[in-house]
Amino acid sequence: xxxxxxxxxxxxxxxxxxxxxxxxxxxxxxxxxxxxxxxxxxxxxxxxxxxxxxxxxxxxxxxxxxxxxxxxxxxxxxxxxxxxxxxxxxxxxxxxxxxxxxxxxxxxxxxxxxxxxxxxxxxxxxxxxxxxxxxxxxxxxxxxxxxxxxxxxxxxxxxxxxxxxxxxxxxxxxxxxxxxxxxxxxxxxxxxxxxxxxxxxxxx
Ligand SMILES: *[C@@H]1O[C@H](CO)[C@@H](O)[C@H](O)[C@H]1NC(C)=O
Ligand SMILES: *[C@@H]1O[C@H](CO)[C@@H](O)[C@H](O)[C@H]1NC(C)=O
Ligand SMILES: *[C@@H]1O[C@H](CO)[C@@H](O)[C@H](O)[C@H]1NC(C)=O
Ligand SMILES: *[C@@H]1O[C@H](CO)[C@@H](O)[C@H](O)[C@H]1NC(C)=O
Ligand SMILES: *[C@@H]1O[C@H](CO)[C@@H](O)[C@H](O)[C@H]1NC(C)=O
Ligand SMILES: [Cu+2]
Numbered sequence: 551x552x553x554x555x556x557x558x559x560x561x562x563x564x565x566x567x568x569x570x571x572x573x574x575x576x577x578x579x580x581x582x583x584x585x586x587x588x589x590x591x592x593x594x595x596x597x598x599x600x601x602x603x604x605x606x607x608x609x610x611x612x613x614x615x616x617x618x619x620x621x622x623x624x625x626x627x628x629x630x631x632x633x634x635x636x637x638x639x640x641x642x643x644x645x646x647x648x649x650x651x652x653x654x655x656x657x658x659x660x661x662x663x664x665x666x667x668x669x670x671x672x673x674x675x676x677x678x679x680x681x682x683x684x685x686x687x688x689x690x691x692x693x694x695x696x697x698x699x700x701x702x703x704x705x706x707x708x709x710x711x712x713x714x715x716x717x718x719x720x721x722x723x724x725x726x727x728x729x730x731x732x733x734x735x736x737x738x739x740x741x742x743x744x745x746x747x748x749x750x751x752x753x754x
Contacts, residue, residue, distance in 0.1 A: 568594040576602040587669035600637035605630035616688035617663035619697035627701020644705040658696040
């Protein structure tokens with residue numbers, strides 16, 4: 551009985567804590583890239599986009615149309631910065647709701663998409679829908695289109711101030727830096743773990 555309690559607790563711990571993946575939008579030296587440009591994320595994980603110079607954006611696309619907004623896709627708006635020492639204070643946080651669905655994205659500034667400033671969350675494991683193929687077709691796109699939706703659609707524009715990273719339940723988190731930019735996410739998961747723990751108690 552004690553063993554099964556521990557086992558249940560361990561199983562909960564592994565599923566209850568969402569991970570945050572940080573993606574650099576551009577670089578300190580102004581390269582037109584996402585780093586990394588391919589992200590593997592589980593359901594409930596967050597992807598935090600950090601903006602570097604020059605004046606980039608993130609928009610979701612369909613695989614077949616690399617430099618055009620996907621209907622009801624996410625959109626960060628433009629986040630300009632000239633500071634090469636630190637990323638812009640404003641980040642865009644996207645939560646992965648379906649880890650089986652590939653999320654293709656691009657930067658809609660100038661010709662950045664055509665220059666290869668594209669990426670993917672959870673690319674297909676097999677088949678022809680690869681990031682290389684997506685990048686390939688982005689080069690041939692005739693235009694680079696920004697969504698007409700409001701900046702922050704489909705995600706969360708967050709300020710990376712010191713107050714936004716404190717006050718969370720960091721003392722109960724085991725991994726480092728997971729609360730960054732996802733404090734409310736973590737709080738929700740802790741609440742879920744507590745509720746699920748109660749449920750486990752009644753099962754035993
Ligand atoms: C950033 O780019 C957008 C779109 O091209 C433009 O509207 C905006 O004025 C630019 N901001 C700055 C500070 O350059
Ligand atoms: C970010 O915010 C901090 C404190 O809120 C401020 O000191 C810093 O200048 C800001 N950085 C940028 C690039 O705006
Ligand atoms: C998740 O995405 C896959 C692949 O696009 C899709 O087949 C499935 O129906 C989606 N699941 C949900 C719950 O939306
Ligand atoms: C990219 O395009 C080139 C020529 O247009 C083609 O030879 C190559 O196979 C393509 N690569 C992918 C991964 O689609
Ligand atoms: C937020 O700011 C802190 C301190 O300046 C920095 O260490 C951290 O990497 C930043 N996080 C994001 C997501 O920008
Ligand atoms: Cu860009």
